[in-house]
Amino acid sequence: MSKNKNLYTLIPKVDELLENANIQELLNSMPRKIVVDSIREEIDILRKDIRKLSLDEEQIIERNNRLYEMVMDRANKKNSYKLRRVVNATGTVIHTNIGRSLINEEIMDNVKEIATNYSNLEYDLEKGERGSRYSHLEDILVEITGGEAAMVVNNNAAAVMLVLSTMAKDSEVIVSRGELIEIGGSFRIPDVMEQSGAHLVAVGTTNKTHLGDFENAITEETKALLKVHTSNYRILGFTSSVSAEELYTLKSKYNIPLIEDLGSGVLVDLSKYGLEYEPTVQDSIKNGVDVVTFSGDKLLGGPQAGIIVGKREYIEAMKKNPLTRAFRVDKFTISALEATLRLYLDESIAVEKIPTLNMLSLSIEEIEEKAKVLYDLLADNIDCENCKIEIVDDYSEVGGGSLPLEKMPTKCIMLTLNNLSVSRFEKALREYDIPIITRVYKDRIYIDLRTIREDEYKIVVDGIKHSLKEIEGVD
Numbered sequence: 294m295s296k297n298k299n300l301y302t303l304i305p306k307v308d309e310l311l312e313n314a315n316i317q318e319l320l321n322s323m324p325r326k327i328v329v330d331s332i333r334e335e336i337d338i339l340r341k342d343i344r345k346l347s348l349d350e351e352q353i354i355e356r357n358n359r360l361y362e363m364v365m366d367r368a369n370k371k372n373s374y375k376l377r378r379v380v381n382a383t384g385t386v387i388h389t390n391i392g393r394s395l396i397n398e399e400i401m402d403n404v405k406e407i408a409t410n411y412s413n414l415e416y417d418l419e420k421g422e423r424g425s426r427y428s429h430l431e432d433i434l435v436e437i438t439g440g441e442a443a444m445v446v447n448n449n450a451a452a453v454m455l456v457l458s459t460m461a462k463d464s465e466v467i468v469s470r471g472e473l474i475e476i477g478g479s480f481r482i483p484d485v486m487e488q489s490g491a492h493l494v495a496v497g498t499t500n501k502t503h504l505g506d507f508e509n510a511i512t513e514e515t516k517a518l519l520k521v522h523t524s525n526y527r528i529l530g531f532t533s534s535v536s537a538e539e540l541y542t543l544k545s546k547y548n549i550p551l552i553e554d555l556g557s558g559v560l561v562d563l564s565k566y567g568l569e570y571e572p573t574v575q576d577s578i579k580n581g582v583d584v585v586t587f588s589g590d591k592l593l594g595g596p597q598a599g600i601i602v603g604k605r606e607y608i609e610a611m612k613k614n615p616l617t618r619a620f621r622v623d624k625f626t627i628s629a630l631e632a633t634l635r636l637y638l639d640e641s642i643a644v645e646k647i648p649t650l651n652m653l654s655l656s657i658e659e660i661e662e663k664a665k666v667l668y669d670l671l672a673d674n675i676d677c678e679n680c681k682i683e684i685v686d687d688y689s690e691v692g693g694g695s696l697p698l699e700k701m702p703t704k705c706i707m708l709t710l711n712n713l714s715v716s717r718f719e720k721a722l723r724e725y726d727i728p729i730i731t732r733v734y735k736d737r738i739y740i741d742l743r744t745i746r747e748d749e750y751k752i753v754v755d756g757i758k759h760s761l762k763e764i765e766g767v768d
């Protein structure tokens with residue numbers, strides 16, 4: 294028998310599969326093209342397998358019976374969003390890879406109202422003429438920080454670039470060598486400086502810079518002194534750096550403005566909540582810094598944004614810089630940031646309602662309570678022959694390049710597997726319907742309760758159950 298040709302005719306045609314009742318249902322919920330492409334691709338795989346694996350008639354019929362299921366899986370995958378929610382079980386609160394800060398739902402109500410309606414984004418309702426998109430945030434930023442004026446751009450990297458370009462283009466800016474930072478691989482102070490057109494004058498050494506180093510470097514060409522918060526590292530040991538207060542003495546002597554890139558931009562004194570003291574934006578303004586920049590989605594706990602606060606003359610000049618148009622924030626950001634900043638008018642409300650601050654200020658007792666609830670759910674729902682579940686002490690991190698040395702005591706669910714692959718389990722959790730991002734340490738999986746909300750417990754339980762089954766099936 295010349296088998297091969299006949300075998301290929303056993304594969305159903307695209308049109309036949311389209312008639313299948315399950316596939317018909319798919320067509321109601323997604324674009325036809327996705328369904329048809331998925332059918333073609335699955336048929337193609339089967340065709341190749343017939344040749345590669347020398348499938349016989351029986352095997353092909355068996356594969357045919359599963360074909361529509363494979364098509365449905367493939368189509369559902371193709372039709373799902375690429376940007377998806379995940380569960381952060383890492384304990385790192387401001388995790389840049391998985392979205393930094395969360396916005397609470399009340400704030401999103403405001404964003405929805407603005408995004409689904411026309412708004413006074415750039416319209417002055419009193420005068421009935423064109424207004425400025427920067428006006429909505431300025432008053433509240435001034436009120437909270439004590440600065441004279443404020444504006445907001447796309448992110449802090451853009452803020453630093455705009456500040457340098459406006460205040461020191463084609464001139465010199467003095468920075469300590471100990472503060473020539475790189476953040477997240479693509480933000481490097483010397484590179485940002487070059488792009489802005491300002492000339493970097495680095496002074497001092499990696500571990501020590503003195504006020505005199507700054508003073509000696511001042512020339513006719515000096516347009517600013519820059520202080521950069523060494524967000525994501527600390528130089529320990531034999532060190533000294535020049536504080537903003539000390540730099541202020543030079544500022545007044547030589548009349549050179551002082552710029553500070555604060556990075557995280559914390560607006561409340563975190564030491565009240567058991568964390569290391571982190572200089573606030575208000576401190577910088579009080580110390581006489583002329584222009585301060587910081588992120589919206591780090592310790593502030595709002596949307597991605599770069600916030601600039603300081604002397605009116607500089608901020609007004611920035612608003613006129615053509616770069617501002619390129620760095621401008623959209624209405625989503627403005628509405629989310631305005632709603633977030635309003636919460637800061639009452640610190641206790643900010644700490645309660647802003648997820649980032651809330652997670653950072655959880656007490657160990659509160660986290661332990663959460664761990665016990667999740668533990669009980671796991672114990673009730675998971676038949677754990679091949680694994681052991683325990684509550685253990687551990688440490689969470691702030692993340693986002695903030696407080697790099699701070700270790701916050703926390704409680705984790707620790708999973709130990711017997712004769713099963715931990716890396717495969719971690720991967721299965723990561724690829725679950727709602728991905729669960731965990732920490733692996735010494736062949737164990739850690740699930741940190743600090744960054745998991747109560748409404749996510751069920752996802753965690755189901756995800757662990759599903760993933761265990763998956764890897765048990767494979768082993």
Ligand SMILES: *Cc1c(COP(=O)(O)O)cnc(C)c1O
Pocket residue numbers: 448449450451476480521522523524525554555556557587588589598599693694
């Ligand atoms: C994080 C950080 C930046 C970059 O801020 P983005 O908002 O991510 O652009 C710049 N400078 C410092 C000191 C930082 O910590």
